[in-house]
């Protein structure tokens with residue numbers, strides 16, 4: 001078997017959780033921890049599976065499966081989003097929870113990682129059905145979540161309205177108003193200024209720092225963005241506003257390409273609430289083609305496993321910044337690194353979302369609200385520091401940015417577990 005065929009075979013047999021565990025093990029090894037620490041951190045401490053009966057609008061009952069994973073709470077309560085997607089699996093939610101731990105470690109937030117998901121397709125559900133499934137999920141997990149236990153937030157196909165229903169349901173169960181139970185809420189319910197755009201703002205800061213390192217001028221740089229929802233939509237806008245040429249964007253149904261730059265404001269205006277816009281156009285290209293466009297900066301901002309050994313050799317970008325969680329496989333990470341492409345990994349690149357969620361929780365706890373300028377200033381401070389900590393670790397240790405990010409991200413949690421006497 002050739003090297004390339006071997007890598008492809010390995011990749012096809014590893015799921016996101018196994019791949020995460022492999023990097024985690026290497027990071028812990030490099031930090032000098034033994035097998036016992038890996039044994040503790042390789043899986044979440046707690047995973048709850050729930051079945052949520054929901055009366056649909058036609059009178060029938062459908063039972064949805066949901067998960068909430070809590071990776072580790074040695075540092076503080078767990079934190080992380082909830083996704084509604086037909087392909088949610090338990091292993092995916094577990095990996096996402098571990099990534100949240102790493103993200104919070106890199107950004108130095110007083111949290112461990114958590115993540116939730118419901119197997120459903122909100123694109124095929126009515127507004128009221130979505131409300132019922134959201135409330136049912138909170139009732140089912142209410143015992144293990146809370147403002148000082150585990151604090152959810154939005155993720156793929158969930159939004160501030162869903163956070164509002166969930167906060168309301170939790171407050172009813174507890175019989176007191178609990179804005180600090182969940183973040184990503186609407187402003188009038190205790191949301192934070194700047195949270196909605198925070199993930200993309202953080203990605204933008206990571207891109208700016210990566211571009212400096214690579215000597216790329218953002219003005220006129222050609223950018224392709226996969227995904228046009230919360231993360232991808234705002235990111236395309238920020239890149240456009242920074243003078244870059246956004247030559248490609250995509251959604252679940254296809255991609256749009258214009259070598260002279262797309263009209264991002266127009267596309268944002270036409271997009272639906274699920275980040276879909278390409279259905280309105282005839283001359284589309286595929287998501288696969290978008291990833292291989294001739295560009296300077298590529299931002300996967302949709303779902304997992306998009307850059308694999310199938311296309312990693314054809315990626316033309318000089319910088320890849322992961323706004324999505326897990327868009328690049330482990331084998332593809334190696335290929336990009338060997339090809340000299342700077343890959344800013346998810347646990348660093350998209351940390352802006354949880355950073356501003358932390359600000360929202362702090363504001364809820366203190367009952368004092370900050371200006372958007374204050375939120376953005378604090379976000380920038382944390383992101384720039386996090387970028388350079390990870391970049392310097394990679395440079396000094398001669399390792400790729402993903403492994404460096406795992407080392408930086410897990411260090412504090414491992415120390416906390418040791419100090420608590422768990423290992």
Ligand SMILES: NC(=O)C1=CN([C@@H]2O[C@H](COP(=O)(O)OP(=O)(O)OC[C@H]3O[C@@H](n4cnc5c(N)ncnc54)[C@H](O)[C@@H]3O)[C@@H](O)[C@H]2O)C=CC1
Pocket residue numbers: 154155156157158199226227228229230231232250251252253274275276287301302303304323324325326350351353354
């Ligand atoms: N919303 C947040 O605060 C954060 C989101 N992320 C990550 O960013 C990524 C995107 O999340 P959001 O923008 O919040 O979700 P969203 O639901 O707002 O948008 C998702 C976008 O991805 C597209 N998409 C879905 N399936 C696809 C497929 N198979 N191929 C191509 N495109 C597809 C959708 O059409 C939509 O444009 C996810 O990986 C999420 O975990 C990471 C950190 C925070």
Ligand SMILES: O=C(O)CCC(=O)C(=O)O
Pocket residue numbers: 079080081082103151152153154155183184325350351353354355357358
């Ligand atoms: O805002 C948060 O707490 C978590 C966001 C999230 O789910 C993520 O960073 O993947």
